[in-house]
Amino acid sequence: MVLSVEITIREVQGEEDYPGIVEVHCSDVERWYKYVDGRKIEARYKELTPFERWLNGGPWMDLETIHLHFDILKSSKGKAFIAIANNEKVVGEAEIVFSEEPEPYGRYCFLEVLVVHRDYRRRGIGTKLVKHCLEYARSHGYKLFDTIPEDERSKNLYIKLGFKRMFYLYKMRKTCEKGVASLYFKRIPAGEHPKDKLLISGHWYSSVYIWQNILRAQDYNKFKGFNFKEPLFFEIIRNEEVMGLLSFQAHFLNPKLSISYIWVKPRYLVRKLLTEIARCIAYKALELGFNEVFVEVDEVNAPAFLSAKYKRIGKVEYLRKFYEC
The missing domain is CATH 3.40.630 (Aminopeptidase)
Structure with a gap:
């Protein structure tokens, strides 16, 4: 595990960033699985089809499907940002989408994705990514910032940054x-x-x-x-x-x-x-x-x-x- 790193945040620039983003998302998977005759069995990453990889965590788990994902994100007026360690390695990613809907949502920015590489957690990288997204949204005139936490760890991060439960x-x-x-x-x-x-x-x-x-x-x-x-x-x-x-x-x-x-x-x-x-x-x-x-x-x-x-x-x-x- 790296003891100290310098983190910079920037917008995803294109296909050259995709392999690093895939690696970050894949690091979140401890064991890979596939389904055979309705049974869930353990497998190796290389044995899995793009769909089977998708089942383990979504379109970010495969270099083929992530291209389509970012195309959909772009068509949804979304933005993606990555955290880079020591100016070379992608160690985190966040995605946001701007939306305007009837109340109770209104005009707001939604944090769709937040993930940090397993080996770089507990270093404040997730917090830096969220703060960067908040500042980006605020600079574009958005006063409301929404998200749905995936687990208690991410929920605690959001609460510390001032998020409150709107509803279940x-x-x-x-x-x-x-x-x-x-x-x-x-x-x-x-x-x-x-x-x-x-x-x-x-x-x-x-x-x-x-x-x-x-x-x-x-x-x-x-x-x-x-x-x-x-x-x-x-x-x-x-x-x-x-x-x-x-x-x-x-x-x-x-x-x-x-x-x-x-x-x-x-x-x-x-x-x-x-x-x-x-x-x-x-x-x-x-x-x-x-x-x-x-x-x-x-x-x-x-x-x-x-x-x-x-x-x-x-x-x-x-x-x-x-x-x-």
Whole structure:
């Protein structure tokens, strides 16, 4: 382990930085695994396909997939920064995306990624990366800075920097069932990001970044092992008026499980109407061939889904830092 290092932070400049970023992310994996006939078994990195590497930590785990990831980040108006030790080795990375959404989010900067090489932790590198991102956002006129901590270690870092919990996001599932839908779901082609609507399910990243990842998911299929299904988009219509937009996306390991992203116009954020939407989504999912629906909603809207018989299976904290420009 290096005893002392000089750390500099700069923006990712291009492909020449990608190998170092991959190494940083891979350092976070103690053991590599792959699935064989539904069983999870230990494997060596070189034995894994790009998809199997992706399963161990996302698109940063492979030099092929990271190119597409950064292309998606760029199309989401995102920025990436790296920490460099002694002007030569990449030892950390952070990614942010700027977004403007209906309340309660507003105009804000979201920290999507924060990772430090295993051998360089507890040296304040993560703190330096976050502070750099904060200053970058502030210099561009952003007063709100959001993130979701991956673990207690990162949560403690954010708390020390002044972040506070905004709310919990609840992971919820429901078994699909037959029923008479009171809402009409109109199939539509993928269009532009619905920035006038609030993303009420799936807000584990910023809305615009989620949208781009849904649209571009099948681009990963050019890499060995990937087989992402086409996402299905629907307008949610009640009494001939469009209430929102819905996307069904088959889970990459369980195609019978739908990951459901829901955007709703703010004026329809009423518990009774949200319960109606939640219930009808399960009906529609069954019609499309799914057995279960997964959503992730904040604690304000979670009661509406509980009323529709969704079950809570976990939760994460959504943090926010406010500062004057």
